[in-house]
Amino acid sequence: MLSTRVKIEFVAALLILLGVGLMVYKVFFLGFPLLPGEYRDVWTIESKISFRPGEGQVQADLTLPEEHAGWVLLDEHFASSGFGFSVADGDPRRATWTRKSLSEPTTLYYKIQAYRQQPDALSGQPDPQVQAPLLAANQRAAMERLVEVLEEKSADRRSFTTLLIRALDRRSEDPDGRFLRSTWDEESGNILLQTLGFAGIPATVLRGIRLEDGRRRQTLSAMLEIYDGEVWRVFDPRTGEEGLREDFFIWQRGTDALLDVTGARSSRLEFALVSNSLPSRSVLAMEQRSGRYALLDFSIYALPVEQQGVFKGLLLIPVAALVVVMIRLLVGIKTSGTFMPILIAIAFIQTTLLLGLAIFLGLVAAGLWIRSWLSHMNLLLVSRISAVVIVVIFLMAALALTSYRLGLDQVLSVTFFPVVILAWTIERMSILWEEEGPHEVLLQGTGSLLVATLAYLAMSNRLVSHLTFNFPELTLSLLGVILLLGKYTGYRLTELYRFRSMGDKQ
Amino acid sequence: MKLFASPGQLRAAGMLGMNERNIGYIGEHNPRKNYPLVDNKLLTKRAAQERQIPVPELFGVVEYQHQVKGLIETLEGRDAFVIKPAQGSGGKGILVITGRRGDRYVKSSGLEINAAEVRRHVTNVLAGLHSLGGRNDSAMIEALIEFDPCLAQYSHEGVPDIRVIAFRGVPVMAMMRCATHASDGKANLHQGAVGVGIDIASGRSVRAVQNDVLLDRHPDTGACFADLVIPHWERVLDLAASCVEMTGLGYLGADVVLDQSQGPMLLELNARPGLAIQVANQEGLRHRLDRAAAIAATGANHDERIALAREAFGALS
Numbered sequence: 001m002l003s004t005r006v007k008i009e010f011v012a013a014l015l016i017l018l019g020v021g022l023m024v025y026k027v028f029f030l031g032f033p034l035l036p037g038e039y040r041d042v043w044t045i046e047s048k049i050s051f052r053p054g055e056g057q058v059q060a061d062l063t064l065p066e067e068h069a070g071w072v073l074l075d076e077h078f079a080s081s082g083f084g085f086s087v088a089d090g091d092p093r094r095a096t097w098t099r100k101s102l103s104e105p106t107t108l109y110y111k112i113q114a115y116r117q118q119p120d121a122l123s124g125q126p127d128p129q130v131q132a133p134l135l136a137a138n139q140r141a142a143m144e145r146l147v148e149v150l151e152e153k154s155a156d157r158r159s160f161t162t163l164l165i166r167a168l169d170r171r172s173e174d175p176d177g178r179f180l181r182s183t184w185d186e187e188s189g190n191i192l193l194q195t196l197g198f199a200g201i202p203a204t205v206l207r208g209i210r211l212e213d214g215r216r217r218q219t220l221s222a223m224l225e226i227y228d229g230e231v232w233r234v235f236d237p238r239t240g241e242e243g244l245r246e247d248f249f250i251w252q253r254g255t256d257a258l259l260d261v262t263g264a265r266s267s268r269l270e271f272a273l274v275s276n277s278l279p280s281r282s283v284l285a286m287e288q289r290s291g292r293y294a295l296l297d298f299s300i301y302a303l304p305v306e307q308q309g310v311f312k313g314l315l316l317i318p319v320a321a322l323v324v325v326m327i328r329l330l331v332g333i334k335t336s337g338t339f340m341p342i343l344i345a346i347a348f349i350q351t352t353l354l355l356g357l358a359i360f361l362g363l364v365a366a367g368l369w370i371r372s373w374l375s376h377m378n379l380l381l382v383s384r385i386s387a388v389v390i391v392v393i394f395l396m397a398a399l400a401l402t403s404y405r406l407g408l409d410q411v412l413s414v415t416f417f418p419v420v421i422l423a424w425t426i427e428r429m430s431i432l433w434e435e436e437g438p439h440e441v442l443l444q445g446t447g448s449l450l451v452a453t454l455a456y457l458a459m460s461n462r463l464v465s466h467l468t469f470n471f472p473e474l475t476l477s478l479l480g481v482i483l484l485l486g487k488y489t490g491y492r493l494t495e496l497y498r499f500r501s502m503g504d505k506q
Numbered sequence: 507m508k509l510f511a512s513p514g515q516l517r518a519a520g521m522l523g524m525n526e527r528n529i530g531y532i533g534e535h536n537p538r539k540n541y542p543l544v545d546n547k548l549l550t551k552r553a554a555q556e557r558q559i560p561v562p563e564l565f566g567v568v569e570y571q572h573q574v575k576g577l578i579e580t581l582e583g584r585d586a587f588v589i590k591p592a593q594g595s596g597g598k599g600i601l602v603i604t605g606r607r608g609d610r611y612v613k614s615s616g617l618e619i620n621a622a623e624v625r626r627h628v629t630n631v632l633a634g635l636h637s638l639g640g641r642n643d644s645a646m647i648e649a650l651i652e653f654d655p656c657l658a659q660y661s662h663e664g665v666p667d668i669r670v671i672a673f674r675g676v677p678v679m680a681m682m683r684c685a686t687h688a689s690d691g692k693a694n695l696h697q698g699a700v701g702v703g704i705d706i707a708s709g710r711s712v713r714a715v716q717n718d719v720l721l722d723r724h725p726d727t728g729a730c731f732a733d734l735v736i737p738h739w740e741r742v743l744d745l746a747a748s749c750v751e752m753t754g755l756g757y758l759g760a761d762v763v764l765d766q767s768q769g770p771m772l773l774e775l776n777a778r779p780g781l782a783i784q785v786a787n788q789e790g791l792r793h794r795l796d797r798a799a800a801i802a803a804t805g806a807n808h809d810e811r812i813a814l815a816r817e818a819f820g821a822l823s
Contacts, residue, residue, distance in 0.1 A: 491523040495524065498785075499511055499521050501511075502519045502784070
């Protein structure tokens with residue numbers, strides 16, 4: 001019989017070798033890049049067209065994106081379950097799905113991979129055309145006044161556009177702008193276009209997607225393009241900022257409908273996005289071998305985009321677990337619970353580190369204070385914990401609202417901060433406070449935050465995310481290392497301090 | 507004293523580390539299924555009574571919230587008592603009442619509380635405030651130990667107890683834990699109580715340590731630890747060693763108190779005894795555990811094992 005120690009060592013060695021072996025194979029035989037070199041952010045954009053059955057024949061037409069402003073399309077995939085499918089090469093290209101009849105809600109997929117080779121300006125200008133609006137009398141009056149006032153204030157078409165965007169903004173105090181907004185039931189982009197047309201400025205729309213890694217159910221957004229007499233200029237219709245944003249993928253230029261569905265109801269177009277950092281070398285290879293991606297078939301790239309996004313996060317959790325195991329077994333820092341630091345670290349990834357720390361400390365302190373008050377009220381434990389959970393939700397809502405009012409969008413992500421973790425932390429810390437005193441709370445709280453910070457740093461490290469995502473088999477090696485650490489019987493770093501008085505004795 | 511000891515120094519001193527304790531001793535010799543008997547003081551007490559091991563008298567048990575109302579009647583006629591959670595650990599949630607003043611109860615610290623506060627404490631115990639993992643718990647009401655006056659000077663505002671580590675029926679190392687003002691009357695070393703290493707052979711003190719620093723006298727009472735001899739030492743060792751058989755745990759810590767009239771009594775058991783005992787004795791556990799394993803392997807009976815242990819581990823012999 002083998003001892004458990006030898007067994008574990010054997011299994012661990014096997015796991016580590018398997019993980020590293022697979023990685024080596026991928027690096028040397030499949031050409032995966034081991035180290036992050038010069039990187040390209042390759043975006044996988046998956047569009048989902050969903051609709052419900054209607055009457056008779058169904059036809060869905062989707063305008064396909066073109067290569068604008070330095071973007072390069074690497075790859076296209078269409079999924080058409082039981083539909084007839086064709087792509088018409090026109091300007092722009094359009095994909096058409098057709099079917100005799102439809103009996104249940106259906107989703108069609110179109111997936112592309114794209115990256116921005118270099119940030120170019122938009123080329124291939126459309127002809128400057130002024131669109132004259134159709135207006136009711138009161139709208140016309142308001143628009144006349146608005147345009148008159150703005151023309152008075154502005155120097156040229158650019159400044160006019162910026163002022164107009166501000167005047168038509170939700171928060172604007174301009175009475176004419178507010179009136180116009182109230183009479184329009186379409187999105188504000190159209191008021192802009194119409195007003196620009198009224199003022200005699202050629203304008204059009206850029207439709208596209210705001211790129212945000214891991215986003216699901218992203219919808220189309222629009223940018224405003226105006227002709228200033230010499231060139232076309234892009235404006236953000238929400239902020240009035242000029243220029244094409246880095247994170248905006250242009251799908252279509254012009255006001256035509258992107259998606260036409262006939263014979264079905266409630267059609268929707270949504271996008272899921274994932275960004276992978278790939279070395280420029282492999283991106284070049286992908287471009288040259290467009291169509292055949294043996295390289296990618298062996299990795300998570302082969303999964304649907306939504307799952308890719310989930311896996312990208314999931315694969316980082318073992319790294320955080322390793323950090324916790326090392327800190328607890330090798331260093332001996334106390335944390336409250338084994339997995340709380342990991343959960344806190346995941347929350348930090350959503351809020352960024354410093355902000356996350358601030359929010360965490362603030363909410364936990366407030367929660368502890370409220371709980372101590374509840375404790376004075378002599379409530380039963382269960383209702384005390386439940387009350388804390390509810391109060392934490394209130395606190396988070398209040399924080400989100402205040403930050404929104406102050407214009408700090410980033411703090412809004414606090415709504416994703418797991419309530420349960422916070423409430424649980426508060427409860428745990430306050431029990432600890434009552435029993436062991438503030439010293440122990442400080443010790444374990446600091447320990448947890450320290451480990452969470454280290455786990456966060458490990459998880460957000462570029463090399464680490466590169467390795468875990470491109471070589472998921474390394475998770476096996478991590479498992480092996482964690483198993484080995486589970487049999488580590490040596491001293492912890494803190495014990496060298498704890499037993500320091502034994503050092504003098506021989 | 508240096509800020510850090512080197513691993514080599516600790517290894518030479520035979521210090522047992524937390525990882526090795528968890529894997530080599532607790533994991534190896536303490537079957538998980540036997541834990542409830544140790545973690546639940548009520549079960550420990552019943553098992554001990556079956557084996558005629560002396561324990562503090564049990565006045566009553568509160569298991570359900572509706573029993574809390576009748577609690578004050580239960581306490582009628584009892585002037586001194588201790589309320590503790592059956593599944594508490596590390597001395598958490600223990601309320602010691604040393605006497606009455608009219609309607610009010612006097613705590614060991616001298617503070618007075620009213621009946622409502624006693625009931626609230628019991629309610630908190632039932633809800634699992636002090637138990638491991640917050641499980642629902644029951645509250646035990648026990649007789650207060652009248653601790654032996656010869657030990658009284660070594661403890662301030664609390665009961666001193668004697669922790670004996672027994673391995674496979676062999677008592678391996680012992681210390682007395684003395685409450686101090688700093689530890690708030692609790693006998694927990696990490697809260698500032700004094701740990702006094704006790705010689706296995708004679709029951710005399712070896713060393714005294716507070717917060718890892720050696721000292722000669724009790725910081726509050728000024729009593730000199732060098733004069734300390736534990737009375738009924740033979741019986742203390744016997745008690746601790748018997749617990750190994752009772753629980754089926756190979757590696758455990760037995761907490762013994764000395765009652766003035768009834769002598770050594772088993773207070774509670776611990777399946778995961780801490781490592782501070784090594785600092786209090788200024789000696790590592792590992793070499794002793796190896797020798798204890800050798801003694802156990804000889805097949806000696808209960809009394810012989812204790813005799814062999816006293817011979818092997820006597821510091822002053």
